Amino acid sequence: MIRSLIAATKAPLQDDDVALCERVFHRLTGQRPMSNGEREQLASAILHFYQDGVRDEQSLTRLLMD
Secondary structure (H helix, E strand, O other): HHHHHHHHHOOOOOOOHHHHHHHHHHHHHHOOOHHHHHHHHHHHHHHHHOOOOOHHHHHHHHHHHH
């Protein structure tokens, strides 16, 4: 899901950037059941915060935890 959203925004992220975002996404989606809509919102939020400068994996995870 992260990769498709990145492609849709044409964001210039490198493989390491995408891998970090995917790890955060998988960590957070593994904590509780989520609908497809919730998963898409989470992926969008991860990319938004990452592109706004939150580049630390733990900080990004904490920011998006419920």
